[in-house]
Amino acid sequence: xxxxxxxxxxxxxxxxxxxxxxxxxxxxxxxxxxxxxxxxxxxxxxxxxxxxxxxxxxxxxxxxxxxxxxxxxxxxxxxxxxxxxxxxxxxxxxxxxxxxxxxxxxxxxxxxxxxxxxxxxxxxxxxxxxxxxxxxxxxxxxxxxxxxxxxxxxxxxxxxxxxxxxxxxxxxxxxxxxxxxxxxxxxxxxxxxxxxxxxxxxxxxxxxxxxxxxxxxxxxxxxxxxxxxxxxxxxxxxxxxxxxxxxxxxxx
Amino acid sequence: xxxxxxxxxxxxxxxxxxxxxxxxxxxxxxxxxxxxxxxxxxxxxxxxxxxxxxxxxxxxxxxxxxxxxxxxxxxxxxxxxxxxxxxxxxxxxxxxxxxxxxxxxxxxxxxxxxxxxxxxxxxxxxxxxxxxxxxxxxxxxxxxxxxxxxxxxxxxxxxxxxxxxxxxxxxxxxxxxxxxxxxxxxxxxxxxxxxxxxxxxxxxxxxxxxxxxxxxxxxxxxxxxxxxxxxxxxxxxxxxxxxxxxxxxxxxxxxxxxxxxxxxxxxxxxxxxxxxxx
Ligand SMILES: Nc1ncnc2c1ncn2[C@@H]1O[C@H](COP(=O)(O)OP(=O)(O)O)[C@@H](O)[C@H]1O
Ligand SMILES: [Mg+2]
Numbered sequence: 001x002x003x004x005x006x007x008x009x010x011x012x013x014x015x016x017x018x019x020x021x022x023x024x025x026x027x028x029x030x031x032x033x034x035x036x037x038x039x040x041x042x043x044x045x046x047x048x049x050x051x052x053x054x055x056x057x058x059x060x061x062x063x064x065x066x067x068x069x070x071x072x073x074x075x076x077x078x079x080x081x082x083x084x085x086x087x088x089x090x091x092x093x094x095x096x097x098x099x100x101x102x103x104x105x106x107x108x109x110x111x112x113x114x115x116x117x118x119x120x121x122x123x124x125x126x127x128x129x130x131x132x133x134x135x136x137x138x139x140x141x142x143x144x145x146x147x148x149x150x151x152x153x154x155x156x157x158x159x160x161x162x163x164x165x166x167x168x169x170x171x172x173x174x175x176x177x178x179x180x181x182x183x184x185x186x187x188x189x190x191x192x193x194x195x196x197x198x199x200x201x202x203x204x205x206x207x208x209x210x211x212x213x214x215x216x217x218x219x220x221x222x223x224x225x226x227x228x229x230x231x232x233x234x235x236x237x238x239x240x241x242x243x244x245x246x247x248x249x250x251x252x
Numbered sequence: 253x254x255x256x257x258x259x260x261x262x263x264x265x266x267x268x269x270x271x272x273x274x275x276x277x278x279x280x281x282x283x284x285x286x287x288x289x290x291x292x293x294x295x296x297x298x299x300x301x302x303x304x305x306x307x308x309x310x311x312x313x314x315x316x317x318x319x320x321x322x323x324x325x326x327x328x329x330x331x332x333x334x335x336x337x338x339x340x341x342x343x344x345x346x347x348x349x350x351x352x353x354x355x356x357x358x359x360x361x362x363x364x365x366x367x368x369x370x371x372x373x374x375x376x377x378x379x380x381x382x383x384x385x386x387x388x389x390x391x392x393x394x395x396x397x398x399x400x401x402x403x404x405x406x407x408x409x410x411x412x413x414x415x416x417x418x419x420x421x422x423x424x425x426x427x428x429x430x431x432x433x434x435x436x437x438x439x440x441x442x443x444x445x446x447x448x449x450x451x452x453x454x455x456x457x458x459x460x461x462x463x464x465x466x467x468x469x470x471x472x473x474x475x476x477x478x479x480x481x482x483x484x485x486x487x488x489x490x491x492x493x494x495x496x497x498x499x500x501x502x503x504x505x506x507x508x509x510x511x512x513x514x515x516x517x518x519x520x521x522x523x524x525x526x527x528x529x530x
Binding site for chain 1: 300303305325329332333335337339340341343344345346356357360361402
């Protein structure tokens with residue numbers, strides 16, 4: 001019962017945010033500041049997670065393609081795996097684990113200090129002032145992070161295939177072109193966009209509803225990470241399933 | 253000039269927990285009223301309900317004749333601009349220094365120039381005895397200073413109704429006396445209506461024109477100060493005397509023992525029970 005009510009309230013909160021996003025004046029300064037903050041907390045961990053993750057994918061697919069007798073596709077397959085799946089997953093982990101959690105802690109602290117109540121009394125809507133710029137910043141940064149992961153993946157695949165396994169650049173790109181398409185990147189980036197929006201909405205919602213002092217804020221941050229992970233992975237599955245339904249795949 | 257606030261049959265609960273029910277009284281325009289009550293009786297919830305941060309389950313609130321419990325958020329903002337609220341810990345914006353905190357309502361709601369804003373902000377800082385502290389951040393100052401800065405911010409749009417949540421808790425007796433004097437002075441000069449939640453008995457005995465008390469999920473009384481001070485109601489007498497002997501116990505839950513969870517005692521039973529104790 002409580003879950004249903006909370007879900008309903010969260011959806012209402014999301015709609016409020018959409019409505020407030022069209023209300024002037026848009027808080028550009030706050031959005032830029034938040035985006036900068038998100039980049040500063042997530043770019044390094046993203047790179048540090050993306051490189052070993054990409055390497056593991058390359059190793060696994062290298063071995064698998066050998067078993068299947070399709071070594072010539074190993075580099076391309078790993079790049080496609082990174083672009084299609086690893087990018088959005090790493091983005092989801094970082095944007096929820098670092099970004100959403102930080103927003104939740106920030107808004108939670110403001111909530112228990114009654115800053116949000118004071119804002120409302122002073123005639124300012126905290127959703128318009130604080131939530132909208134955070135959601136937009138998070139969406140932009142998530143797309144950016146996904147781009148970073150994809151770029152790292154493609155560069156890593158090139159190094160792995162061409163430099164370490166003595167493949168030729170020509171065959172690498174040819175196999176890549178045979179399997180992948182631009183729609184893969186579009187699909188990944190649109191998932192990253194949705195993850196960025198959802199992670200920020202969840203962090204802000206739980207932060208603004210924290211109660212019971214500093215301990216309550218800690219619990220809210222914890223919940224925001226767990227709930228975001230579950231929701232983002234579920235949304236990822238749904239969006240990928242839709243993608244395969246809508247976009248015809250090469251060679252099939 | 254101050255505005256009157258008429259509260260009628262107000263009831264508020266969170267889920268199954270009733271905070272208080274059937275609260276009715278009128279805050280007289282331009283006068284100072286104090287709201288007393290043991291911790292956890294819902295005084296803060298009451299102030300927040302008055303400004304529309306919580307919606308009551310039942311009942312009405314008329315501020316200057318306008319019913320506010322049924323207003324939309326947008327219309328509420330218009331009413332709130334006539335109010336000043338001092339929250340329990342000042343509720344200053346942690347990301348801004350005191351000057352910007354106090355300037356915030358002016359920058360949001362008026363077209364004043366920065367020079368005009370500076371004059372007003374400095375005047376308010378002066379009023380609360382904090383001139384020269386504008387550059388400080390809320391995290392760097394004491395709780396008492398945060399409250400005074402919060403009061404300065406609440407005063408900046410010349411409100412007609414000022415609500416203060418425990419402005420004196422955590423202050424030493426001398427500063428509490430000064431703060432009481434400041435409120436009396438503001439009331440004289442601006443004519444604003446005040447409702448002050450306090451635990452300080454001295455403040456309650458000297459400052460207000462009227463005193464109300466919340467206890468056991470109901471309004472025990474709201475009447476002119478002299479009448480309350482002379483009352484022989486056991487709850488009022490115990491609270492005003494800070495006496496351990498009487499119906500009010502250590503814990504709010506214990507006070508309610510014997511009447512089932514979350515229910516309000518009928519008037520007769522409530523009186524009878526406490527007569528025996530007293
Ligand atoms: N947002 C809320 N949700 C649920 N319960 C609340 C909320 N705010 C306050 N309460 C409850 O209402 C009661 C009264 O709280 P409060 O008004 O802070 O008391 P007081 O200010 O008189 O000490 C407490 O039991 C508190 O737990
Ligand atoms: Mg309180």
